[in-house]
Amino acid sequence: MPSLRRRLLAWYRAHRRDLPWRRTRDPYAIWVSEIMLQQTRVDTVVPYYERFLTAFPTVRALADASSDEVMRAWAGLGYYRRARMMHEGARQLRDQAGGAVPTTRDELRAVRGIGPYTAGAIASIAFGEAVGLVDGNVARVLSRLFAIDLDMKASGARVAAEIADALVAPRAPGDFNQALMELGATVCTPRGPACHACPVADVCRARTERRVDALPRVAPRAAPRGLAMRALVATSAEAVVLGRRRATLRFGGMWEPPCIEGEGEAPWPTWLTIARDVALVRHVLTHRRLEVTVDASHGRASALERACVALATSLGDTYDAVCAVRTDALDSVGLSTLAKKVLAAARPPA
Ligand code: SF4
Structure with a gap:
């Protein structure tokens, strides 16, 4: 385990993409980026993220904005419920905490619009709390590394969350979580992962068992x-x-x-x-x-x-x-x- 952590961290520090939200520890900015990145590609998010933070640079600025102003800034990004919920969450923090963002995953979960993944991201990246997180990329990496043979939309998700918490590097949880996310986004991709470039290929069970293409297991989604x-x-x-x-x-x-x-x-x-x-x-x-x-x-x-x-x-x-x-x-x-x-x-x- 220590070697797996060390290698993932070293790989991340050498290969990470330079993205605007990686240049800050501001919990609000990380919150905005994580919400925007849900279901949305990085290239699409970057200009929206920058415009949004210019328009609403703080929790208070977002809380004080009208719903029309927020939706206008989000227009075109889709999944508009995300924007409405974040706006509500900002108002909750303004009214209850003077605009301060909570520092732990448990407290963050009590904020409207912040789910387990976003809470883990803010707590670990902005505040260094040693908690794991599981988004789609991390679920894929963990399901392959540990050969989780369960539906990742059901019991597999719980198992992945437990592994993520156990695995997180206590001294650099933010970087470690981002390393898993980055590995999933750039190397351990859904189809045709670049195992030859993976820093933990030698301990990957899916690779040793030749089941990379069979994992993660996800029940087929109903057609729209x-x-x-x-x-x-x-x-x-x-x-x-x-x-x-x-x-x-x-x-x-x-x-x-x-x-x-x-x-x-x-x-x-x-x-x-x-x-x-x-x-x-x-x-x-x-x-x-x-x-x-x-x-x-x-x-x-x-x-x-x-x-x-x-x-x-x-x-x-x-x-x-x-x-x-x-x-x-x-x-x-x-x-x-x-x-x-x-x-x-x-x-x-x-
Ligand atoms: S070896 Fe391949 S399948 Fe395993 S974690 Fe690395 S990229 Fe993913």
């Missing part, structure tokens, strides 16, 4: 289910109607052209002249395959204003605000990638 939707892109010369989705819904807090789910009659205002079925937009999420039929309407600003009032009532379960947003100010609201696709699809070709 299809969901038919219909959206209305209603514009005037200067504005477009957008609704802000209620916080508890998918894409909660984000703005989009009014949308309904299912094949039923759309509640679009009768006084709008509407061109139906002008486009079909497809968008795939982890669990859903969305197919959005787009209707379009172009008319006077006054008709748009009335439409906002009507849609705010008829779609009140979905949107907590509906308004006409100037088309030259769309950057100032948080638009999901799907909303941008729908808007682009409704635009007549130039």
Whole structure:
């Protein structure tokens, strides 16, 4: 074990990628990076991370920001619940602890939006607490190193968490955890791991037992289910109607052209002249395959204003605000990638 730790640490210090969140011990910055990195590639995260920290440099700054400001900074990164939960967590810390981030994994787990993995990352990297962590990369590395022959989405995850806690280097837990993550991200990859470049290949059970490709064991995920939707892109010369989705819904807090789910009659205002079925937009999420039929309407600003009032009532379960947003100010609201696709699809070709 000591040799495995030593070798992993030495390998990490020689090979780690220079990433912005690795140049800081600020627990808030590490928190932001870990939340953004969930389900998202490093290259995608870097510019978002830098912009987000410029906009909200402290827990207090994030806590004091409006939900619209936070969602705007997150727009395009996906998995918007992460942003909402982190915003709530920042408000909790501002109200309960003057904005201070807790220093132990157990205390961190009590903060809204901080799960076991993020708590372990902040505690070990920012505060040097000797606790392990398991993300997808670490789960893969540990499942192969120790030949964990269990479903990594079920009992295998618990076993991996126990191993991670037992394995962590007491004097450099942050670097050690990042070494495991980095090994999983760059060497022990899902397909075709570069075992010849692995610093612990000689003690890897999966390699010795020739089972590298069989591990980790993960039950196949159900294919995303299809969901038919219909959206209305209603514009005037200067504005477009957008609704802000209620916080508890998918894409909660984000703005989009009014949308309904299912094949039923759309509640679009009768006084709008509407061109139906002008486009079909497809968008795939982890669990859903969305197919959005787009209707379009172009008319006077006054008709748009009335439409906002009507849609705010008829779609009140979905949107907590509906308004006409100037088309030259769309950057100032948080638009999901799907909303941008729908808007682009409704635009007549130039
Ligand atoms: S030897 Fe190969 S399978 Fe084993 S930990 Fe290293 S990269 Fe992963």
